Structures are given as structure tokens and as C-alpha cells.
Amino acid sequence: MAPFLSESVELLARDGRVLRRLGPSLGVLGRGDRARGSAVDDIQEITHVDPDDVPRLVTFRTTALASTPGWRGSLAYRLRQSDGIRRTYAVDVVNCLDDPDLGGIVATTRELSPVPAVPGHVDGEGSDSPMADSIAEAVPVALVVLDAHGRMEFANQAARTLCDLPCGTVRGRYLPDLAVESDRSALALAVTQLLRHLGSRVVVFATRGWQGRTDLRLIEARLLARGLDGRPSTVIVTLDDVTERRREEEDLRRRASSDPLTGLLNRAALLEEVEARLVNGPVTAIYCDLDGFKSINDTFGHAWGDELLVEFANLLTSIARSTDVIGRLGGDEFVVVCDGLSRSHTATLVARLGSAFDEGLAARVSVGVASSRGGGAATDLLARADRAMYVNKRRLANDVVAEITLG
Numbered sequence: 001m002a003p004f005l006s007e008s009v010e011l012l013a014r015d016g017r018v019l020r021r022l023g024p025s026l027g028v029l030g031r032g033d034r035a036r037g038s039a040v041d042d043i044q045e046i047t048h049v050d051p052d053d054v055p056r057l058v059t060f061r062t063t064a065l066a067s068t069p070g071w072r073g074s075l076a077y078r079l080r081q082s083d084g085i086r087r088t089y090a091v092d093v094v095n096c097l098d099d100p101d102l103g104g105i106v107a108t109t110r111e112l113s114p115v116p117a118v119p120g121h122v123d124g125e126g127s128d129s130p131m132a133d134s135i136a137e138a139v140p141v142a143l144v145v146l147d148a149h150g151r152m153e154f155a156n157q158a159a160r161t162l163c164d165l166p167c168g169t170v171r172g173r174y175l176p177d178l179a180v181e182s183d184r185s186a187l188a189l190a191v192t193q194l195l196r197h198l199g200s201r202v203v204v205f206a207t208r209g210w211q212g213r214t215d216l217r218l219i220e221a222r223l224l225a226r227g228l229d230g231r232p233s234t235v236i237v238t239l240d241d242v243t244e245r246r247r248e249e250e251d252l253r254r255r256a257s258s259d260p261l262t263g264l265l266n267r268a269a270l271l272e273e274v275e276a277r278l279v280n281g282p283v284t285a286i287y288c289d290l291d292g293f294k295s296i297n298d299t300f301g302h303a304w305g306d307e308l309l310v311e312f313a314n315l316l317t318s319i320a321r322s323t324d325v326i327g328r329l330g331g332d333e334f335v336v337v338c339d340g341l342s343r344s345h346t347a348t349l350v351a352r353l354g355s356a357f358d359e360g361l362a363a364r365v366s367v368g369v370a371s372s373r374g375g376g377a378a379t380d381l382l383a384r385a386d387r388a389m390y391v392n393k394r395r396l397a398n399d400v401v402a403e404i405t406l407g
Contacts (some may be wrong), residue, residue, distance in 0.1 A: 011104040014097065016065055019104050050078035060091075064105060069098035072211060076169045087111055090172040110172055136202050142239035146175060148232070150191045162219070162239055164209025175237065179205040180216075189222065194225035195232050204242065217243045259328040261306060262313035270327030274337055274378035277325075284346055284371045286336040287385035288316070288353060291364040291393065293332035308362055315361065319352045321345070335382060366393035 011020040049057060060075045067073070076090045080355040091109045096102040107258050142159035144152060152173045155165060163178050176188040183205035192199040201223045220242045227233040263328035265273065277283045290296075290312060297305040309332065316326050316336060338345060350367050357364045368389025372381050 010107045010109075011102060012065075012107060013104055014065060016061070017355065036307045045291070048257045050164065051079040064093045064095070064107075067093075067095045067105075069095050070212070071095040074166060074173065076171070090169070092173075136228060144175065144237040144239065146235040146237060148234070150174060150188075150195055150196065150235070153234075159239055162241060163207065164211050164214050165405070166211060173210075175221075178207050178210055178219075182206075190221075190223055191235060194223055196236050198225045198227060198230060198232050200224045204246075217241055218246050262310055262328050263314075264313055265325065265327035266332070267327070267329050270329065270335060271378045271382075272339070273325050273327070274381060276340060277337065278372060278374060278376055278378060281339065282341045282372065283374070283381065284338045284341055284369065285381050285385040286338070286346065286349060287368040287370070287382065287389040288312075288334040288336070289366045289389055290332040291366055293363060296363060312356075312361065312363075312365075315353075315356060319349055329382075333386075335385070341373070366390075368392055 008021040010018050013019055028259055042312065056075065057077055060073065072092070072094050074090060074092045076088060078088050089109055089111055091107055093108075094106045096104060096106050117367065140158060142162045143154075143156045144159050144208070145154040147153045152170045152175065155163075155170045160170070165173075166209065174188075175191060176184040179187050187203050187205050190203045193199075194201060203221045203223070205221065205245075206216055207219055208216055218241070219353045220240045222240075224236045225232040226236060234272070245305065257265060259266045259272055274285070279358055290308070293305065293308070309328075312332075312334065313326070313328065316334060320336055321338070323339060327335050329335060335348065346369055353365045353367055366386065366389050368385045368391065370381055370384035370388055
């Protein structure tokens with residue numbers, strides 16, 4: 001076994017002291033004396049770092065220790081092992097000083113897989129074919145190549161720009177780290193599955209860029225595994241910013257399901273919502289109708305009538321619960337759908353609607369209530385609430401005050 005690890009994790013204090021280290025005593029540098037395992041740990045004493053990389057390490061250490069919570073940074077550097085061979089390592093640093101469980105700066109150091117150097121590439125990043133790399137850089141598609149361990153081996157300029165990758169090498173980084181925390185597991189699972197079996201996956205994830213400096217965007221990642229003899233050795237990833245496309249699709253869905261005047265659910269969307277709720281349990285429907293709306297339209301004009309409908313829609317929204325669903329069936333007919341059979345909530349809502357005319361609404365409201373303990377059709381529930389509403393409309397026409405009829 002080689003006398004060094006491929007990865008080490010350390011927790012550092014603000015002054016650079018190592019508070020905790022995960023890894024054997026030899027450390028990632030193959031040194032057993034002080035077991036130093038991170039480029040940010042007292043760089044001045046790491047004499048086996050390539051002399052050309054020491055200034056960069058010193059600057060990186062100063063920046064990391066002076067950073068604010070949430071800061072992330074990465075750096076690749078070359079080390080001379082105890083066996084005399086030089087190897088390339090990368091250190092990823094995250095400032096977690098505001099984390100009550102960590103209270104320090106986390107530094108992860110790992111060895112980068114050796115890749116043949118190509119003239120013009122930073123730190124030897126790229127393939128052994130300048131022509132292939134030139135083509136990859138020229139295409140407008142964001143392209144990332146992962147190695148057999150799921151680590152980045154190459155990223156073209158389009159990918160660097162899209163993902164706000166830092167300058168310098170990307171080799172050794174992990175693709176899921178691009179995603180926001182809630183989306184990392186799905187991306188990691190896709191990579192893991194492809195490295196076990198040839199195939200392809202499509203994953204959409206949210207990101208603020210590698211360095212967390214960009215606006216939240218949605219990225220569609222298409223992953224394709226390649227290898228020999230059925231054994232995956234490379235995953236080719238193309239990345240596409242689908243933020244605007246998803247926003248447009250959502251806007252189209254919203255328009256298709258919304259009443260254009262009031263913004264409430266339209267008839268089709270409301271019926272679909274009622275059907276879904278009936279499957280899950282009891283549902284109460286409150287059917288509302290504005291009395292004399294036709295004469296209001298004929299007398300004052302349709303523009304005034306539209307204003308009245310919008311005012312009534314806003315009233316329903318203000319008095320309903322956040323879990324209630326409100327829809328406009330058409331004309332002056334509205335429905336409030338409530339989960340459960342709560343008579344107290346229904347009575348409160350109906351009372352508010354009954355007093356709306358006295359509070360300034362330019363039309364009286366007739367209301368009918370129907371309930372279902374679950375199952376059945378949405379059209380049947382709404383039809384019962386509609387019949388109950390017409391019973392109460394006739395009572396109002398005859399100036400008869402009575403309780404709301406239940407369908």
C-alpha cells in the first residue's frame with residue numbers, strides 16, 4: 001500500500017491551527033513527522049511543495065483564513081512525495097465558522113488523477129489530443145467530462161462560463177457540488193449509476209454557480225457513460241441553462257389553468273383539483289353567485305361588471321385559508337374548495353360573504369354548501385352545491401332569512 005492517502009479532511013481554526021484531522025498519521029503527503037495534510041496548514045513549513053507553487057499556496061492560505069462564512073475556494077498544487085515522485089493535489093476549502101457543529105474552516109485535500117499534459121492547457125488539464133480539445137472548446141455546448149471516479153477531468157470554456165467555475169484546473173472536482181444542496185443527491189445518484197452501468201440520464205438541478213456568485217438558475221444535465229467491454233470509464237456531460245424555458249413553460253401552464261380576468265383557477269383546473277382532493281379524503285365546496293349580475297352589466301357596462309368580478313375574487317382570496325382553493329366556473333359563479341368537513345370554517349366564510357353587501361360590495365351573494373366524505377366525482381359535488389345555492393337565492397328573493405342549505 002502506498003504511504004499516502006488520496007484524500008484528507010481537516011478542520012482549521014481562524015488562525016490556521018488544525019483542530020481535527022480525518023486520516024491516518026502518515027497524512028496525504030506521506031510524511032509521518034507532523035502529518036500535515038492540507039495546503040493551508042502552515043505552508044511555510046511544507047518544503048516539499050514545488051517551488052513554483054509556494055507563492056500561490058501562501059496567497060491562497062491568507063485568503064482562506066481571512067474569508068467570511070460561506071466562502072469556497074480551490075487550488076491545485078504539486079508535491080514531492082517521500083518516494084521522490086511528484087504528484088498533483090487539490091485542496092477545496094469551505095468557511096464553516098458560522099456552523100455551530102463545525103465552527104471552523106474545512107479543508108479537503110485529494111490527489112488528482114494523472115492526465116497527460118497538453119500544450120496550452122492549465123496544469124496539464126485536457127486530453128492527449130490537441131485537436132479533440134480544440135473541437136471541444138469550439139462547440140457552443142457546455143461540456144464536462146468525468147473520470148471513472150466521477151471527478152471532473154475536463155470542462156470547456158462554455159461550461160466554465162455557465163457554471164462560474166474558477167480559473168485554473170477543474171480536475172478532481174465533483175459535479176454534484178455545482179448544485180444547490182437540495183439537488184446534489186439526485187445528481188450524485190445519476191453519476192454513481194452511470195459509473196456502474198453504461199447508459200444515460202437527464203437531471204435538472206438548481207445552481208448559483210460553483211462559487212455561489214450567480215443568480216439561481218436551472219441547469220439540465222445530460223449524462224452519457226462510455227467505456228470498453230461494458231465497463232464505464234468516462235461520463236460525458238452536456239449542460240444547458242433551461243431557466244427561461246422552464247419559466248415560459250410554467251407561465252403557459254399558469255395561463256392554461258387560470259381565469260384570465262381574476263387569476264383564479266378556471267373551470268377545468270378547478271375540477272381537476274377537486275377530483276384530486278376527493279381521492280384523499282373529505283371535501284367541502286362553497287358555491288357562490290352574484291345576484292343580479294346581468295342587470296348590473298346591462299346598466300353600467302361590462303367594464304364595470306369586470307371590476308366587480310375582480311373585487312369579489314379578491315374578497316374570496318382574502319377570507320379563504322391558504323389551504324383552500326378558489327376557482328371561477330364562468331360568469332359570476334365562483335367556488336371555494338376546502339379540505340375536510342369543518343362546519344366552523346364554512347360558517348365563518350359564509351357569514352363574511354353574507355355581510356359583504358353591507359360592507360360595500362355592489363351585489364348580494366348567494367351561497368350553497370355541499371360536502372363529500374371522499375370519493376365520487378367533482379361534477380357531482382359541485383352540482384349539489386349549485387342546487388343548494390339556488391335554494392338560498394330564492395329565499396333571498398323572497399326576503400326570507402334562513403340558514404345556508406347544505407347540498
